[in-house]
Amino acid sequence: MHPTVILPVSLIDEIKGLPESTISLRQHHYTIFLGRYTGFGEPCDELDVAIRSDLTRHLEQNLENFQEEVVYAYDKYVGECPDWTPKPLYDTVLGIVCLLSSRVFVGLPLSRDEDWIRVSTQYAMDAGHEAHSLSAYPPILRPLMAPFILKRMKQHRAIARRMLQPVLDRILKVPTADTESDMQNGDLMRYILRHYTSEPSMELLARDQLAASFVAMHTTTICITQALFDLASRPEYIPPLREELEGVLGKDGAQDGHMHKDSMVKLRMMDSFVRESQRMNPPGLVNMLRKVMSRDGLKLSTGQTIPQGSVVGFSAHAITRSYPNADEFDGFRFAKLREQPGQSTMHQLANTSPNHISFGHGSHACPGRFFAASEIKVILGYLLQNYDIRLLDGAIRPDNVHVGATVSPSQESILFRKRQD
Secondary structure (H helix, E strand, C coil): CCCEEEECHHHHHHHCCCCCCCEEHHHHHHHHCCHHHHCCCCCCHHHHHHHHHHHHHCHHHHHHHHHHHHHHHHHHHCCCCCCCEEEEHHHHHHHHHHHHHHHHHCCCCHHHCHHHHHHHHHHHHHHHHHHHHHHCCCHHHHHHHHHHHCHHHHHHHHHHHHHHHHHHHHHHHCCHHHHHHHHCCCHHHHHHHHHCCCCCCHHHHHHHHHHHHHHHHHHHHHHHHHHHHHHHHCHHHHHHHHHHHHHHHHHHCCCCCCCCHHHHHHCHHHHHHHHHHHHHCCCECEEEEEEECCCCCEECCCCCEECCCCEEEEEHHHHHCCCCCCCCCCCCHHHHHCCCCCCCCCCCCCCCECCECCCCCHHHCCCCHHHHHHHHHHHHHHHHHHEEEECCCCCCCCCCEEECCEEECCCCEEEEEECCC
16 A cells, blocks of 8 residues: 555645646545456546536436435335334435435336345445455455456446346437436436447446446445434434424425425535534545655645655544534534525535535545435435434444544444324
C-alpha cells in the first residue's frame, strides 16, 4: 500500500477542483481494488454521464418509481408486524434499497427477480472480499491466483449478463416513445445506452449496471441504517418528523398523496436528522481519498510536496468536530442553520462543502447524491407513516464496527410494529 497523507481541512477547497491528471479518485480505486484483475477503477464514462446528468435531471420520475416500489419493498422485507417484531436492520434496509434502486436501474420485472436481487446486493461484498484476499499475495503471484480467488465476482457478472440480455434486446427493438411504458421505468439502462459511442456489448452493460449497484446500494443502506438506529434510540424525534412529513404531503401530495420534487427541500427536519446521523457516524475515518498522479507530486500552498503515488485525504473526525457541541446529537441542527437569512437551501444532506464531505466535494463529489437523498427520504417517509420502531428490550444504540478506516453500522436488529396512533 502507498502511504496516506491526512491533509488539514483548510486545504479542502484547494484540492477539490484538481484534475484527474494531478490527483485521482479513479486511480485510487484502481489501486486498492486491484483494478488490473477486478476491473474496478477503469473508466465508466457512459455510467458517469448517465448518473451525473440524466438520472439527476429526472428526479421527479425517480420519485414516482420509488413511491410505487416502496410499498412492495416494505411488504416484502418488513411485513405487517401487528406486534413488536425484531428485524435485522442492515439486511432489511438493504433489501428495500435494492428494490427501489433496481426499479430505476433496470425496471420491472427484472428488479424484483430474486436472482437479480442476490447479484445486486452480493456483488459489492464479494468483490471487495475477493480483492482484499488477492491483495494478500505478492504482485508477482496475483496473475496466477486471480482466476481462483475472483470466482464469485465472475459468477455475478456472468449472471448479470444473462439476465440483462433480454432487457437490452427489448430496449433495442422498441422505439424510444414506447420503451418507457414497456420497460416500466428501467431508466438508468436507457440513459447509459444513449451515451455509448459504439454498439454496446453485454459485457460493458453488465459492468456498468453492477458498478451502479456497487457504489449506490450499500452506501445508501449504511446511511439509512445509521439514521434508523439513531431514530430508534431517540424516539422523541418521531412525532415532529411525522408532523413535518404529513404537513408537506398535505400540500404537495394533496392530489395523489405522494412526495414530489419540491417536497424534498421542504423536509428540513428529516434532511437534518439524516445529515446529523451521518455527521456522528461517518462512513469512513478518512474521506476524499485521492491518489497523487502528477510526476512532480502534489504541491500544496503550505509549501509541502506530496510525492507521486501517495494517497491524500481528510479526517472525517476533524470535520465532525467543527460544530458547536460536537459530541451531542442534535437531529435538527442543520434545520436550524437553514432558518438563518440567506441559508434556506444550504446545509442539506446532498449539499457538499468543506464542512460536509461524506459525498466528497468539488469536481469529484458523488454524482448520485441527489438520487440517494431522494431515495433515503422516501424510505424513511414510508416508515414514519406506517411503522413504529424501537430498540430491542434493554438495548442501547449499537456501536459502529470499525475495520481499518471503514465505519459500518452494527448488524443488530431493531423492533418494528405497524403504526398504532
